[in-house]
Amino acid sequence: MYTIQRTYVKHEMKMAGLIFENPTLLLMMEHFDLGISSIQDKSIQQICTDNGISLQVYISFANLYNGFIPTGDEFKSKDELLSIIKFLSRSHQYYKNEKYPEIRGYISQLYANNEAEIIKLIEKFFDEYFSEVLEHLGYEDSIAFPYFNAIIESSIRVSTADNPFSANDYREHHTDIESKLFELKNLFIKHLSLKGDRSIHRKLLYSLFELEHDLNIHSLIEDTILVPLVREIERSRGIV
Amino acid sequence: MCLWFVKLKGVEALSRSSSNIAIVESSQIVYEGLVNILIKSHQHYQLYRFDSIEEISATRINCKIDVIIVNPSLIQFNSKDCNTLKRINSSVHWVALVYSFYGKDILSQFDEIIQISDTSESINQNLSKLINSTPVEIESSQKEQLSERETDVLVQLVHGLSNKEIADKLNISIHTVMSHRKNISQKTGIKSQSGLTIYAISNKIISLDSLAL
Numbered sequence: 098m099y100t101i102q103r104t105y106v107k108h109e110m111k112m113a114g115l116i117f118e119n120p121t122l123l124l125m126m127e128h129f130d131l132g133i134s135s136i137q138d139k140s141i142q143q144i145c146t147d148n149g150i151s152l153q154v155y156i157s158f159a160n161l162y163n164g165f166i167p168t169g170d171e172f173k174s175k176d177e178l179l180s181i182i183k184f185l186s187r188s189h190q191y192y193k194n195e196k197y198p199e200i201r202g203y204i205s206q207l208y209a210n211n212e213a214e215i216i217k218l219i220e221k222f223f224d225e226y227f228s229e230v231l232e233h234l235g236y237e238d239s240i241a242f243p244y245f246n247a248i249i250e251s252s253i254r255v256s257t258a259d260n261p262f263s264a265n266d267y268r269e270h271h272t273d274i275e276s277k278l279f280e281l282k283n284l285f286i287k288h289l290s291l292k293g294d295r296s297i298h299r300k301l302l303y304s305l306f307e308l309e310h311d312l313n314i315h316s317l318i319e320d321t322i323l324v325p326l327v328r329e330i331e332r333s334r335g336i337v
Numbered sequence: 338m339c340l341w342f343v344k345l346k347g348v349e350a351l352s353r354s355s356s357n358i359a360i361v362e363s364s365q366i367v368y369e370g371l372v373n374i375l376i377k378s379h380q381h382y383q384l385y386r387f388d389s390i391e392e393i394s395a396t397r398i399n400c401k402i403d404v405i406i407v408n409p410s411l412i413q414f415n416s417k418d419c420n421t422l423k424r425i426n427s428s429v430h431w432v433a434l435v436y437s438f439y440g441k442d443i444l445s446q447f448d449e450i451i452q453i454s455d456t457s458e459s460i461n462q463n464l465s466k467l468i469n470s471t472p473v474e475i476e477s478s479q480k481e482q483l484s485e486r487e488t489d490v491l492v493q494l495v496h497g498l499s500n501k502e503i504a505d506k507l508n509i510s511i512h513t514v515m516s517h518r519k520n521i522s523q524k525t526g527i528k529s530q531s532g533l534t535i536y537a538i539s540n541k542i543i544s545l546d547s548l549a550l
């Protein structure tokens with residue numbers, strides 16, 4: 098028995114009600130740089146107006162967190178595209194500064210009751226994984242996003258030779274990141290038979306699932322919304 | 338543009354192995370009652386509520402909808418939207434939720450009918466029959482235990498040997514090595530060498546000492 102009922106988000110709805118239904122929207126709000134205090138009794142439209150956020154982007158992303166996938170062709174304006182990029186870079190901060198350190202901390206706590214040699218290997222696995230993630234996020238922050246911003250902001254033509262961005266590489270990175278995370282979950286759930294404090298095991302796995310959920314949405318936004326839009330702009334300017 | 342059938346990574350992860358059911362019913366009482374009956378089925382359903390058929394087509398929700406349960410009064414005058422939806426996504430099962438009189442011509446358009454007087458058992462039975470009637474990808478429920486040969490390959494992999502080296506050492510073709518590797522990652526859910534190392538050690542397939550770390 099497992100049912101999730103989630104609302105299709107519309108502009109006149111109250112944000113508070115949606116959060117009662119799906120608390121992960123709080124994380125989405127954080128990626129929009131909004132805290133709990135901005136919710137109050139406000140409708141989505143009010144929240145967006147008060148905080149200068151594109152309503153269309155906010156609604157689409159809220160729906161994404163509720164399980165509805167936007168097509169991407171609803172975004173056209175420069176401001177929308179720029180706010181999507183801002184949203185994505187803010188979620189990078191969450192992965193880097195919060196989620197990964199948190200998971201790393203839980204793994205270290207496993208030493209207390211498990212074979213040190215195995216935990217050491219897991220730490221190594223996780224650290225290697227994390228450095229791959231950092232590398233990818235760094236690539237987005239320092240190459241992809243600045244390139245997207247430049248191409249959206251200006252009408253300058255960029256020659257193919259100068260184009261530092263490859264959509265294929267990008268997608269491949271995402272696949273790697275997701276498959277390693279899948280391996281980690283498999284190891285913990287099916288293979289490792291961890292001993293000791295159960296609450297740490299649960300927190301560790303919850304963290305992994307939370308991270309995975311947000312990463313899924315993150316790459317969905319990039320692969321199915323952002324990159325196709327950038328491609329479209331490139332084509333319209335004859336870059337590709 | 339409609340992405341209903343595009344398999345998106347995220348969606349797959351979010352709703353794998355569950356059936357997505359859209360419910361279009363304006364009465365709160367009937368809606369809640371139906372939801373409670375569906376919950377009792379112990380099936381993995383994801384339920385989405387819509388106010389109208391237009392809303393489904395307008396919002397273009399792309400998580401693949403398997404079943405649309407709809408009160409026929411809501412589409413009676415709106416067969417256009419209904420037909421558009423049917424055309425776009427022909428694998429959707431249409432179920433009428435009936436509690437007043439409708440002509441045969443309307444009801445015959447549906448794949449299944451739920452009457453207000455139906456028992457929860459029969460509703461769930463009919464629904465699961467409907468959903469299972471679509472050929473779904475059957476996830477292999479093979480044993481996860483590695484075969485002897487797969488274990489041999491695993492040990493070599495963990496020691497860092499290439500496909501070619503493993504093939505030579507075990508006296509099998511590279512092709513066989515690759516198919517063993519595929520089975521190993523399918524069974525364990527692990528692909529990377531470092532992940533497999535952890536697997537092999539925690540399952541006592543190899544000892545730590547045998548690895549020069």
